[in-house]
Amino acid sequence: MIKLITASERHEANVGDWLSSYYLFSFADYYDPSNIQFGPLRVFNDDRMQGKSELPSHPHAEMEVLTVMLEGELTHKDSLGNEKKLGAGHVQRMSSGTGLTHSEANEGDQPAHFYQLWFLPNKKGIAPSYEQLKVDFQDKKDQLIPLATGQKVLEDVVFMNSNSTVYYGHVGQGNDIEFKTYKIRKTLIYVTEGSILVNNVELDRHDQIRLEELEAVAVHGTSEASFILIDVPALEVNY
Template sequence: MDMIEIRPFDNLGKANHGWLDTSYHFSFSNYYDPSRMGWGALRVWNDDWIKERSGFPPHPHSDMEIITYVRKGAISHRDSLGNEGRTAAGDVQVMSAGTGITHAEYNLEDEATELFQIWVLPDRKGLAPSWGQLEFPKGTRAGNWVTLASGRKGETGSDVLSMNADARVLAATLDEGETIDLDLVGDRHYYMVPIGGTVEVNGKTANDRDGVAVTGEERLSVTAISPVELLMVDSR
């Protein structure tokens, strides 16, 4: 088995409901592939296009860490705990579903919203639910890996969203020809998606919104063939 597997965007699971056009990196809803049930603690990575003035009506979740990363437009959140917020492009929200939470997410904008919805399995079940969001200006991640959310010891703080999992969400932006490296731990699982450009990952080519599944490597070297944004989940 290759330690680095490129999963082309065109080969992902697909569904189009008119208001929602989505691609599934892992088995979800009516898309089932027994070889793609998750990657470490990462269970879901959905690539969603949401029509303007539409969205997900109230629905429940439990015992899941749900990360939303907005690529274009904005998404507005409201939940049963009384939390409300608008998360714009480049920013992140994390909902820890815990013992149970009901939420709605709507695109209240006059343009389509594009986002990743990522689910990570928590370390423990039955925890108290919570929600939070942070703005992450892209300039802070230029040529540099930045931790957006984490449940790992030593990586929490006012500038990092909290998760109830031994996992973290990283982001970076690269100019054409720029290279960024990351030391890896052999028994952890890394899943990266380039946004808006093409990269070489340890010599393998990945295009816009392809999935890059990595494990068993000591180091990851990513070179931008064109300007690109990177999003990665690192989990046990």
């Protein structure tokens, strides 16, 4: 099964002047019972936080929270005692487990652009933990770069408690990338910039495609393009 969702079908959140946000799944003021999650992927928000603004401290529990930084800088603080700077090319993971609180602030003048993804964990009741890694994924060309995984087969990536993997992809105009998958897994692709064909379906900037019960995902660059590819199990186990 292949489902195309265009950029105009994303939910534009009414948060305020300090934050521009588009929701790919039901979140906050947006609820669609047919669009709750994709495997264990529960949230995918495309966020831009304006300079001199802050998301105040708030709680999480039993969720793997992943932030992928594209532009600008954020200052992270949490109840575990972490105070960290996140810049473009950083990947952050919070395993909220039995509970933590955190805040994110843009202390600079320029907007910060980032993706936030939430995954249902494959195990409840774990101690909360934090990890961040500078991957510099935006410098890579014509390949898929793993950013975070729970599959324990990849090195130098952020670990999360979900049998899922998040990749950053780049493909040049006229070039191809093939992603091997399985019928028991699902794939979501969200276009950051440019345009691509995915299994002969055309996607433009901010379009997404959800694919199920396939054995291969073929990406062709109709222009130079970057995208996020998320590989998830059709059904997360042990949750």
